[in-house]
Amino acid sequence: MEVRAFKWLGSHLQLLDQRELPEREVWLDLKDYRKVAEAIKNMAVRGAPAIGCVAAYGFVLGIKQGHEPTEVYRTLRETRPTAYNLFWALDRVMKALKEGGDVEGEAVKIEEEDYRANRRMGEIGKELIPKGARVLTHCNTGALATAGWGTALGIVRSAHYSGKDIFVWVDETRPFLQGSRLTAWELSKEGIPHRIITDSTAGFLMKKGLVDCVVVGADRITRDYYVANKIGTYSLSVLTKVHGIPFYVVAPTSTFDHECMGEEGIRIEERSEDEIKSIKGVRIAPSDSPALHLAFDVTPPENITAIITEEGIIKINAGGLVERIKKG
Numbered sequence: 471m472e473v474r475a476f477k478w479l480g481s482h483l484q485l486l487d488q489r490e491l492p493e494r495e496v497w498l499d500l501k502d503y504r505k506v507a508e509a510i511k512n513m514a515v516r517g518a519p520a521i522g523c524v525a526a527y528g529f530v531l532g533i534k535q536g537h538e539p540t541e542v543y544r545t546l547r548e549t550r551p552t553a554y555n556l557f558w559a560l561d562r563v564m565k566a567l568k569e570g571g572d573v574e575g576e577a578v579k580i581e582e583e584d585y586r587a588n589r590r591m592g593e594i595g596k597e598l599i600p601k602g603a604r605v606l607t608h609c610n611t612g613a614l615a616t617a618g619w620g621t622a623l624g625i626v627r628s629a630h631y632s633g634k635d636i637f638v639w640v641d642e643t644r645p646f647l648q649g650s651r652l653t654a655w656e657l658s659k660e661g662i663p664h665r666i667i668t669d670s671t672a673g674f675l676m677k678k679g680l681v682d683c684v685v686v687g688a689d690r691i692t693r694d695y696y697v698a699n700k701i702g703t704y705s706l707s708v709l710t711k712v713h714g715i716p717f718y719v720v721a722p723t724s725t726f727d728h729e730c731m732g733e734e735g736i737r738i739e740e741r742s743e744d745e746i747k748s749i750k751g752v753r754i755a756p757s758d759s760p761a762l763h764l765a766f767d768v769t770p771p772e773n774i775t776a777i778i779t780e781e782g783i784i785k786i787n788a789g790g791l792v793e794r795i796k797k798g
């Protein structure tokens with residue numbers, strides 16, 4: 471049975487509360503768009519494509535309940551600033567409403583399209599993964615972060631199921647632990663061989679020749695291929711460059727912000743320092759020491775080997791030249 475992060479039931483939205491994983495599988499029933507906004511903010515649901523799908527359903531709930539559309543749109547937009555899929559999906563459902571179209575049907579389409587895009591990226595991307603590869607991944611980009619299957623982790627899945635005999639190094643991903651709590655949970659459920667490492671272990675493993683490629687997802691990709699993703703992604707990209715290891719970014723076209731150029735235009739979310747200074751209510755740092763919690767960083771195109779989308783592969787060579795390989 472495939473993992474799903476959310477289920478639209480027509481009258482309401484069900485969310486698998488990702489804050490409770492891996493200990494407990496708790497489903498939340500959300501009947502009010504403000505509850506959906508809260509769930510995105512507090513990361514009961516997370517991952518750029520999943521946030522987009524869930525926000526679209528939140529919009530549908532708000533409209534069905536007779537709330538002012540611009541207020542519903544604004545509340546959902548203001549939940550998290552970096553993931554472009556959130557804005558893209560909300561614009562789509564708002565447009566459907568303005569044009570007198572089927573708003574609920576549009577939200578369902580967004581979910582179905584994302585699932586199809588993930589399967590397609592898996593097919594395209596698995597060709598880049600050599601047989602027996604030891605793949606390192608960061609954060610969670612699997613079924614939990616999307617409408618199902620996953621982006622970077624979707625490629626891992628597709629490679630695994632095509633008999634490529636791959637192994638995954640799972641970055642723990644401080645401070646929210648999306649790697650050790652969520653990615654490892656997905657991989658264990660499916661029996662995909664893996665091992666969790668602390669984020670700071672990656673470089674040494676690369677130096678020892680134990681990593682064949684790095685695959686990550688994206689929260690926003692600019693027109694000139696700057697990639698915002700989970701904090702720590704940039705450091706990994708630098709490490710792969712030093713060690714001559716391919717660095718792949720996997721994201722659907724709904725993550726591309728064509729109006730944004732360069733890293734300056736990307737708003738990086740800053741979250742509460744308490745998420746760094748305590749884990750599950752247990753304090754692990756002095757309460758009076760300040761902490762900086764940036765949730766994302768930006769990787770420049772020159773550190774990226776290729777970006778895989780559902781439409782094909784965007785190869786970026788050392789001189790920054792881009793080659794687009796369309797896959798039918």
Ligand code: MRU
Binds near residue numbers: 608611615622
């Ligand atoms: O803060 P999160 O957990 O929402 O961050 C998620 C990531 O950074 C993912 O890598 C990204 O959204 C791509 S998910 C397919």
